Amino acid sequence: MQLNFRAAAIVAICVSVAPAFGCAAFRHGYTFSDYRGQVLNAQRGPGATRLEIEANYDPALRIHVGDKGDPDYIVVADLREVALVYIERDEIAWFTRPRFSNRGLLRIQSPIPGELLRYVDEADRSRAVEKKVDRAMRELGPSNAQESAQRETITDGIEQCYAIPTHSAASVSCDVGYVDGILSMVIEFESREAADNDWESVAGDAVSTFCAASNQSNRASFVYLSTQDDLRAYSCELDKWHDWQESQQTGSST
Numbered sequence: 001m002q003l004n005f006r007a008a009a010i011v012a013i014c015v016s017v018a019p020a021f022g023c024a025a026f027r028h029g030y031t032f033s034d035y036r037g038q039v040l041n042a043q044r045g046p047g048a049t050r051l052e053i054e055a056n057y058d059p060a061l062r063i064h065v066g067d068k069g070d071p072d073y074i075v076v077a078d079l080r081e082v083a084l085v086y087i088e089r090d091e092i093a094w095f096t097r098p099r100f101s102n103r104g105l106l107r108i109q110s111p112i113p114g115e116l117l118r119y120v121d122e123a124d125r126s127r128a129v130e131k132k133v134d135r136a137m138r139e140l141g142p143s144n145a146q147e148s149a150q151r152e153t154i155t156d157g158i159e160q161c162y163a164i165p166t167h168s169a170a171s172v173s174c175d176v177g178y179v180d181g182i183l184s185m186v187i188e189f190e191s192r193e194a195a196d197n198d199w200e201s202v203a204g205d206a207v208s209t210f211c212a213a214s215n216q217s218n219r220a221s222f223v224y225l226s227t228q229d230d231l232r233a234y235s236c237e238l239d240k241w242h243d244w245q246e247s248q249q250t251g252s253s254t
Contacts, residue, residue, distance in 0.1 A: 025102065028057040028079075035076045039119035042074040042084070050074055054082050054095075060104045061095045068093070072124060085112060087124050090131045092116075111135065114165045115173035115188075129162045136176045136183075154217070157210030161185055164203055172202055176210075179222060185210050188226040192244060195225040195232065211236030 031053060040047030051074050055062040061082065065071070071084035071093070080097040082104070090111045095104030111132055117125050136158050161174040164187070173188045187203050189195035199207075207223050214221035214236050223234040226247070233242040 024053075024056040028053055028102075032076065032079055036078065037076070039073055039075050039085075039116065041121065042071045047074050050076060051084075057102055058082075058095060058097065058104045059102070060106060064093060064095075064106060073120060085116070085120075087112070087120070087128050088131065090128065090135065111175065111177075113173050114162050114175055115171070116165075117162065118165045129159060132162050132176070133158050153209060153213035157185070157206055157213055160206035160209055161187075161203070164206060172198075174203065174206065179224060182220050182222055183214070184222040184224055186224045186226050191227055192230060192232075195227060199225055207234070211239075 031050075035046065035050045038046075040050060042048055042051045051065070051070065054074070054076075055065055061084070065084070068086070072087045073085035075083040075085065077083065080099070082095050084093040084095075086093065092109040092112055094107040094109060096107065097104045112128060117128055120128070133155055137155065158176050161176055164172055164174040171190050175186050175188075177184065177186065179186065185207065187195075187199060187207075189198065211221065211223065211234075221236045223236065225232040225234075229247055230244050231247050232244045234240070235242070
């Protein structure tokens with residue numbers, strides 16, 4: 001059997017430098033370029049290998065995995081920042097390491113951005129969308145028999161929203177939550193021009209379904225076109241687009 005030269009080199013260097021720097025740190029840095037910027041399945045293959053490397057290097061990440069279990073996906077942003085994606089909990093655990101430290105500071109992001117779902121396996125994508133729909137339905141509160149049909153239609157709109165990033169060639173994400181206390185669909189584009197030109201072809205069906213169901217149930221709702229700096233609001237009730245404004249002028253929470 002032919003020995004992999006790179007693997008053998010890593011072992012040899014680790015043995016020689018371990019007393020001074022630690023093999024975990026060397027392996028973490030030496031293999032970084034193989035994983036950078038990828039969304040990797042942490043349950044198998046390269047993703048499982050990188051999860052092991054990160055856990056051996058970062059004690060905070062290791063404790064988190066021991067407590068919460070292995071993530072579904074891992075994303076290595078750079079040498080000091082890594083993300084663990086948990087589909088079932090609809091959250092991302094970000095570990096950001098200060099300079100000259102291997103212990104990451106934990107930050108939880110929830111829900112998982114719709115944009116990320118285009119990079120996960122189809123079965124996990126379906127599971128993630130189901131979790132997001134369940135969350136949105138819980139936020140709507142209990143329903144009576146008369147509302148059940150409208151809620152089912154709202155569910156269809158939400159499902160269409162979360163399917164947008166996986167079906168669109170453009171860089172688009174979609175999420176449903178509350179903006180200024182009102183149930184809203186937020187569709188994020190790279191620029192105002194892209195939003196104005198493409199929203200109808202990319203998200204028209206989702207917007208129509210979502211607004212129709214909201215209006216039928218006499219529930220106020222909005223759709224927002226969003227960029228990094230700006231928002232443009234559409235009132236489902238009034239069937240009216242508002243002008244673009246800077247994002248900080250509108251308070252939001254999801």
